[in-house]
């Protein structure tokens with residue numbers, strides 16, 4: 001069976017995922033596209049022989065759509081995901097699942113009422129080969145009990161519309177998700193402190209920021225978020241355990257020796273850094289839809305958890321650096337919990 005995907009939001013990442021679904025992943029085709037910019041929807045749909053539809057509701061209800069991909073602006077995600085769950089269709093939602101914890105919980109409740117998982121959230125790092133190898137080592141006891149994680153998340157620059165809160169909501173949210181998964185542990189507190197700001201930023205922005213997280217199991221995490229670091233897109237992660245440490249590899253790149261120097265190029269954006277992770281993410285999602293089984297990727301609960309934890313980080317930033325306790329509901333049985 002070929003999975004017929006309808007795409008809501010034909011912007012930057014929507015178009016990239018449409019290319020991925022049509023050119024990279026086998027067993028999928030894009031049959032419908034919608035965007036509040038109707039001209040854009042028509043143009044993108046025409047490129048892949050899909051139908052442009054006026055609204056997300058039309059697309060979700062369309063008989064030529066088996067599964068829904070939501071790549072519109074964050075504040076619109078919850079509405080589309082809730083409509084897809086109501087229609088009983090599998091839905092892949094780019095992060096964030098919703099911009100408030102309340103809206104994330106509405107999705108969780110809708111899915112629980114439906115009785116099985118239909119939602120996958122687009123935290124692609126769980127599909128990155130390096131993070132997967134780290135998890136295998138940690139799970140196999142290769143470094144003993146994890147104690148500390150050191151992380152850095154650096155972007156070369158960000159646009160003027162990027163705000164200080166987005167360091168948690170848009171950027172650190174990737175570490176928040178991948179660390180919960182990597183450590184199989186829950187984050188219970190967050191603290192954000194700010195050093196001297198780089199002069200190479202917009203005046204309104206606090207950049208860099210240093211975030212500290214603590215897990216229920218007592219692991220301490222430090223994360224540098226620096227979104228105007230100038231030199232490249234650089235993701236670092238090192239987990240220190242009782243018996244050793246495991247470090248995320250840098251992406252493979254040729255070594256160049258010339259003009260008296262030896263070096264390797266640094267990635268310049270997330271698209272290139274995580275291209276393989278995105279491909280794997282969509283291969284696995286399409287395979288789960290094709291097999292009519294629940295997706296194994298990040299769940300609606302993971303989307304909720306990430307939002308609650310980023311909210312705590314934002315509160316800490318706003319308060320000038322207080323340690324903020326994460327106020328998370330008990331995890332329901334549908335997501336491996338006991339509630």
Ligand SMILES: NC(=O)c1ccc[n+]([C@@H]2O[C@H](COP(=O)([O-])OP(=O)(O)OC[C@H]3O[C@@H](n4cnc5c(N)ncnc54)[C@H](O)[C@@H]3O)[C@@H](O)[C@H]2O)c1
Nearest residue numbers: 009010011012013014035036071072073074076094095096
């Ligand atoms: N996983 C990642 O690393 C990653 C990377 C980039 C973006 N994202 C996420 O993807 C989402 C989209 O980001 P982007 O950079 O592509 O934004 P974008 O602005 O380029 O595209 C969003 C598109 O959605 C359309 N749109 C907005 N509301 C809509 C609605 N209700 N119905 C239909 N269309 C609607 C807009 O007109 C626009 O074309 C964001 O939530 C963002 O956080 C994730």
Ligand SMILES: O[C@H]1[C@H](O)[C@@H](O)[C@H](O)[C@@H](O)[C@H]1O
Nearest residue numbers: 153154155170171174227270
């Ligand atoms: O939306 C992007 C994307 O999620 C990237 O992976 C992250 O590095 C950026 O900071 C963020 O702005």
